[in-house]
């Protein structure tokens with residue numbers, strides 16, 4: 082183990098420069114500014130991931146955010162284990178009927194100010210599962226959504242761009258529900 | 259002990275079912291076949307229903323073949339339950355009952371499975387009925403005794419994981435019973451399939467379990483091609499296997515890192531995560547999508563491998579070969595890590611065999627089954643590879659199977675790039691004038707994925723059924739955790755890494 086650790090001291094870091102925040106996300110968020118809550122989060126965001134019916138493709142790319150290339154924690158963004166600790170719910174999947182209540186309860190358990198990010202095409206409008214007897218549709222059918230990040234699944238860079246836009250928005254005192 | 263072909267002779271063979279036979283049998287033959295399952299010559303591969311028919315797919319491993327037995331023309335009276343004779347069928351039959359109107363007679367567990375009482379209709383694949391009002395509580399199995407307490411977990415879990423509910427009954431730290439409740443991510447995929455065209459069918463199949471998007475699209479396409487008698491260009495056949503091996507590589511690397519992380523050793527996660535990311539980037543460069551989604555379609559593949567893509571894959575192989583051995587050594591020589599994985603979550607060989615457990619779950623518990631080797635679908639019939647098998651059945655063995663399979667996948671990828679035939683990558687779908695049925699079994703990273711479908715004249719999908727390997731692995735997790743401490747559950751669970759979405763459909 083020592084050899085491996087030592088080698089890493091002399092290897093160049095793999096972490097890549099951050100992508101610019103997504104313009105589309107900035108626009109969607111700017112449009113959302115309403116009742117401005119001016120609470121500053123000190124440039125940090127705690128995210129609680131909620132799979133509301135995804136195929137788990139979106140989760141795979143969410144996991145990738147923590148690898149050395151994207152290293153999401155350097156931006157002060159981290160995944161937390163409880164909605165009670167979260168500022169942001171990152172929701173994936175078409176919301177299934179069987180997950181509706183769990184999503185609502187997770188949302189209600191998250192203290193304000195809070196933001197909801199709908200991740201992936203399914204989270205927007207149900208994606209290719211829309212219209213099924215077992216699916217409600219996009220996340221906004223169940224809880225208010227502040228930002229959509231498109232893709233099937235969105236690449237880690239896309240997710241990062243969206244979250245960085247959210248981080249800037251939050252620090253400027255954007256809407257919080 | 260009857261062979262599969264003995265049983266098939268007692269039924270009426272169905273025309274236009276390929277590549278393996280399907281026979282309509284009577285209830286007596288059905289029950290006789292089910293009652294031979296515990297003897298172990300035949301393995302239950304799948305069980306599914308339609309409005310008035312049930313089908314059971316069986317594997318005759320010594321003979322290297324499979325077949326489907328069907329009961330047709332069923333009405334209100336239902337059909338004889340398989341689970342009463344062979345427990346691995348239990349959840350399949352509970353799901354079948356939820357989705358069709360058919361009643362498995364003498365089913366030992368009559369609780370619903372996928373239907374949580376929240377859909378706005380009942381029996382979506384049978385004669386649809388209106389939903390019953392109100393959601394009743396789910397009756398978990400009782401566990402009685404002094405000092406027992408229950409720990410409910412989920413459906414929303416603490417990490418970035420799919421939803422499901424786990425009900426632990428523990429005595430102090432020790433788990434005496436785990437009961438799973440699944441179905442939370444049921445999206446109704448099989449009902450969406452009915453009436454869809456083949457293109458949409460392939461998309462839906464590729465979204466059944468995102469981590470196995472290649473394997474599902476592969477299985478779906480192969481089932482369509484079997485049904486239509488379509489011969490796929492040889493280059494596409496090889497490219498499919500290339501994508502499948504890349505998917506296996508990425509997932510196994512991710513799993514090894516995640517298992518070690520759950521044993522509080524994040525260094526492995528960091529290093530495996532880097533290698534996994536390199537695989538996904540090479541896949542993106544070679545095929546235009548990190549997960550290679552929608553790249554396999556009926557008729558062939560949608561993106562070709564060019565010289566740059568192949569070069570990228572070769573340097574990927576070199577990079578993994580340079581870095582991975584040090585990680586294996588690190589895993590093997592870290593006593594604190596071994597302390598957590600060795601002897602933890604042991605699954606016995608008898609259960610693995612009975613449940614026909616596929617993938618690393620089966621192969622870590624002595625079941626040497628790999629579709630690539632047993633059914634030898636092309637191009638694996640002309641590739642050289644080993645199927646690693648271990649007998650310990652613990653978390654450690656499931657890690658080692660993955661390590662060995664990574665090595666095998668590297669060899670396979672190399673052989674494929676070296677010998678990739680030239681030529682077209684797609685051939686058009688012929689239209690046929692009659693009903694056709696097809697089936698495919700593909701080895702995904704998690705185990706064997708089965709797809710069965712019926713195509714209507716004109717090319718629409720009439721019925722498509724997809725069976726994830728997790729159907730037979732989830733129940734075994736309940737067995738493997740027994741007697742372990744609650745704190746080792748994440749470790750055991752990760753070493754199984756069953757799919758929720760693939761199971762819930």
Ligand code: SF4
Pocket residue numbers: 134135136137138139173174175200201202203204208232233234235465468
């Ligand atoms: S958007 Fe795509 S990857 Fe994400 S859950 Fe939906 S189908 Fe899966």
